[in-house]
Amino acid sequence: MIDYIWIVIALPLAGAVFLHFFGSRMREPVAGVIASSTIGLAFVYALIAAADFFSGSGEAETVHLFDWIPGLGANAELLWDPLAAVMTLTVTGVGALIHLYSIGYMHGDPRYGRFFTSLNFFAASMLILVLADNFGLLFVGWELVGLSSYLLISFWFTKPSAAAAGKKAFVVNRIGDVGFLIGLMLILANFNTLTYGTVLEDPARFVTAGTATAITLMLLLGAAGKSAQIPLYFWLPDAMEGPTPVSALIHAATMVTAGVYMVARTAALFELSAFAAGTVATVGAFTALFAATIALMQRDIKRVLAFSTISQLGYMFLAVGTGAYVAGIFHLFTHAFFKALLFLGSGSVIHALDGEQDLAKMGGLRKIMPVTHLTMAVGWLAIIGIPPLAGFWSKDEILAVAFGEGGWYTFLWVIGIITALLTAVYMTRWMYLTFWGEARWDDGAHPHESPPVMTVPLVALAVGSAGFGLLNTPFHGPFKPAFEHFLEPSFEAIEMAHLPSGGTPWMLAALSIAVAAGGALFAYRKYQGAAAFEIAPAMPRRTAVWRWVSSGYYADDIIGNLIVLPGKLVAAWTAFVLDSEIIDGSVRAIGGGVRRISGGLRPIQTGFVRNYAAVTFAGVIGLLVWFVSRGAG
Amino acid sequence: MEVTAGWYLALGAVLFVIGASGMLLRRNALVMFMSIELMLNAVNLTFVAIGRHVGDLNGQVAVFFVMVVAAAEVVVGLAIMIAVFRRRASASVDDLVSLKG
Numbered sequence: 001m002i003d004y005i006w007i008v009i010a011l012p013l014a015g016a017v018f019l020h021f022f023g024s025r026m027r028e029p030v031a032g033v034i035a036s037s038t039i040g041l042a043f044v045y046a047l048i049a050a051a052d053f054f055s056g057s058g059e060a061e062t063v064h065l066f067d068w069i070p071g072l073g074a075n076a077e078l079l080w081d082p083l084a085a086v087m088t089l090t091v092t093g094v095g096a097l098i099h100l101y102s103i104g105y106m107h108g109d110p111r112y113g114r115f116f117t118s119l120n121f122f123a124a125s126m127l128i129l130v131l132a133d134n135f136g137l138l139f140v141g142w143e144l145v146g147l148s149s150y151l152l153i154s155f156w157f158t159k160p161s162a163a164a165a166g167k168k169a170f171v172v173n174r175i176g177d178v179g180f181l182i183g184l185m186l187i188l189a190n191f192n193t194l195t196y197g198t199v200l201e202d203p204a205r206f207v208t209a210g211t212a213t214a215i216t217l218m219l220l221l222g223a224a225g226k227s228a229q230i231p232l233y234f235w236l237p238d239a240m241e242g243p244t245p246v247s248a249l250i251h252a253a254t255m256v257t258a259g260v261y262m263v264a265r266t267a268a269l270f271e272l273s274a275f276a277a278g279t280v281a282t283v284g285a286f287t288a289l290f291a292a293t294i295a296l297m298q299r300d301i302k303r304v305l306a307f308s309t310i311s312q313l314g315y316m317f318l319a320v321g322t323g324a325y326v327a328g329i330f331h332l333f334t335h336a337f338f339k340a341l342l343f344l345g346s347g348s349v350i351h352a353l354d355g356e357q358d359l360a361k362m363g364g365l366r367k368i369m370p371v372t373h374l375t376m377a378v379g380w381l382a383i384i385g386i387p388p389l390a391g392f393w394s395k396d397e398i399l400a401v402a403f404g405e406g407g408w409y410t411f412l413w414v415i416g417i418i419t420a421l422l423t424a425v426y427m428t429r430w431m432y433l434t435f436w437g438e439a440r441w442d443d444g445a446h447p448h449e450s451p452p453v454m455t456v457p458l459v460a461l462a463v464g465s466a467g468f469g470l471l472n473t474p475f476h477g478p479f480k481p482a483f484e485h486f487l488e489p490s491f492e493a494i495e496m497a498h499l500p501s502g503g504t505p506w507m508l509a510a511l512s513i514a515v516a517a518g519g520a521l522f523a524y525r526k527y528q529g530a531a532a533f534e535i536a537p538a539m540p541r542r543t544a545v546w547r548w549v550s551s552g553y554y555a556d557d558i559i560g561n562l563i564v565l566p567g568k569l570v571a572a573w574t575a576f577v578l579d580s581e582i583i584d585g586s587v588r589a590i591g592g593g594v595r596r597i598s599g600g601l602r603p604i605q606t607g608f609v610r611n612y613a614a615v616t617f618a619g620v621i622g623l624l625v626w627f628v629s630r631g632a633g
Numbered sequence: 634m635e636v637t638a639g640w641y642l643a644l645g646a647v648l649f650v651i652g653a654s655g656m657l658l659r660r661n662a663l664v665m666f667m668s669i670e671l672m673l674n675a676v677n678l679t680f681v682a683i684g685r686h687v688g689d690l691n692g693q694v695a696v697f698f699v700m701v702v703a704a705a706e707v708v709v710g711l712a713i714m715i716a717v718f719r720r721r722a723s724a725s726v727d728d729l730v731s732l733k734g
Contacts, residue, residue, distance in 0.1 A: 608726070609726045613656050
């Protein structure tokens with residue numbers, strides 16, 4: 001079974017290749033059905049392959065497919081261990097539901113087949129990333145998800161903003177990739193191989209703490225690019241230009257978690273460097289807070305969720321930086337469910353309102369879209385951390401572990417709690433403005449509940465968001481920390497941070513529930529009873545602070561002026577001065593010189609044959625005279 | 634009076650000068666061809682004469698090469714001349730100045 005684990009990658013890849021050639025000629029639902037079934041089958045296969053891990057008897061296995069670059073230890077080898085299994089199941093499971101949902105959401109799109117081609121291609125790339133057994137193959141998957149992300153963000157490429165957003169995501173990811181690549185080179189230079197087995201088994205034999213710090217900081221830069229952390233977060237909000245299922249699949253549930261996965265995978269390296277691990281945690285905590293404040297003030301239904309995703313990814317970074325790898329992966333897992341749910345639900349709303357994304361023009365959808373509303377309510381309670389829904393268990397484990405670490409991490413815990421408060425506020429605001437209160441739609445809008453092909457995935461994800469938190473509770477009996485036991489083999493050699501002992505976790509949990517409930521209540525009271533005409537004009541409150549925060553602290557402008565503008569100036573100088581003046585000028589000067597010289601020589605060619613003959617004779621005679629005189633001399 | 638190699642060389646020189654003068658002075662292409670033939674044969678004559686004088690067969694070998702090349706050149710040259718004549722009704726080379734620089 002595990003020997004053929006490559007089938008998990010091959011299925012969506014085959015789907016992508018097949019649909020690439022035949023997808024555009026199919027009648028509408030066919031391409032979507034094919035794409036959904038390949039990924040669905042991959043999920044089933046992965047589930048069966050992971051059976052031994054569920055029963056606790058499984059062992060990590062390496063599957064050698066073929067030699068690729070044996071000299072670098074980078075072969076086509078797959079690693080099937082609990083961590084890879086969790087990632088594979090998340091990607092294929094959530095992915096299958098989103099594929100299914102897209103069948104309904106993309107209805108009527110002229111490039112229906114192409115969409116599913118890219119979606120399947122993305123799934124295959126992501127599976128290469130999580131199943132790779134060496135950094136070389138990891139990097140292949142890493143780049144391929146970047147590419148498919150680009151293709152999907154700019155799927156509606158006729159819209160200039162979508163094309164620009166795709167470009168931005170790609171370029172920003174490349175910046176992170178440079179760091180990642182340097183990290184890989186450092187690994188290669190110190191370990192002489194890229195295979196996980198050698199690098200991660202006992203890295204202290206090969207590298208000092210200083211080298212490990214250098215390597216891990218470079219890897220962190222790559223992870224920050226892919227997972228949208230400070231300083232490379234700003235591509236993700238723009239990535240919402242893509243179709244909503246793409247936002248759900250790539251920019252919430254799977255691709256953006258690649259950085260978290262990579263840090264967890266290279267835990268052995270991060271363990272060597274307390275500084276790098278602390279940097280990861282600090283970056284995560286600050287990103288979480290930073291993004292949450294921006295999310296408070298967004299008008300676009302999807303941008304709120306985009307900043308919320310950045311914020312939640314920050315929690316995951318905080319977890320893996322603290323050493324709570326299981327908690328980080330667990331939050332990744334639960335977040336995949338509830339954030340995919342929230343995105344797909346907002347897609348359902350956008351679909352119902354014919355493409356409207358402005359929160360100011362929503363409201364009152366509760367009765368009209370009952371299924372969407374109920375499932376969204378589950379996602380909302382899950383993300384703000386109300387027990388027993390999933391978000392509570394994963395997020396609070398992270399916060400409790402950070403609190404237990406003490407020192408600087410206590411400060412990060414404070415940031416985490418503040419972020420939890422903000423999360424409750426902005427998600428409640430989002431919920432209220434979308435579904436509750438008075439209707440504020442444009443005239444002529446006729447909202448309706450989405451078809452079953454869209455609501456069924458919503459319900460499935462809602463069940464996951466509600467229930468999967470119970471997979472990892474700190475209790476005994478039926479709700480034991482099963483997830484942690486499941487992942488243990490992957491982190492055997494790692495010294496993990498654990499929950500503080502005694503009653504502390506209970507108090508922390510009570511505190512965070514209070515914070516979540518308080519935040520939600522505050523936001524609810526703020527909007528409750530406000531009439532439609534009060535909400536819409538109140539949104540773009542024209543204060544300087546409001547503008548500053550809602551624009552993302554002018555980060556785009558600052559980056560635009562500090563980095564993009566000088567880059568454009570250099571490009572313009574190269575194009576219009578260096579190239580067209582200096583290089584072209586020298587070429588033109590050489591050409592002109594030759595032309596002038598040849599102009600002077602032109603009269604020699606009289607065109608009279610006898611002239612040429614005369615010159616030839618004169619030359620021959622001249623040569624004769626010369627030879628004869630020399631012979632005589 | 635004995636006819637030595639010198640006589641042949643002198644005759645060759647005379648023939649060559651006649652050919653060269655014809656080449657430079659006449660404008661009829663056909664006559665120019667004949668002049669060229671004259672020069673070639675003058676050279677042939679010197680080759681044979683010197684070859685015999687020094688007792689080396691290479692002189693005669695060279696003559697054969699010259700004859701073969703001359704035959705080929707005449708075939709091509711006459712064909713060109715006929716083509717030109719058909720177009721222009723003139724065999725004067727001074728009319729053919731389109732390659733003037």
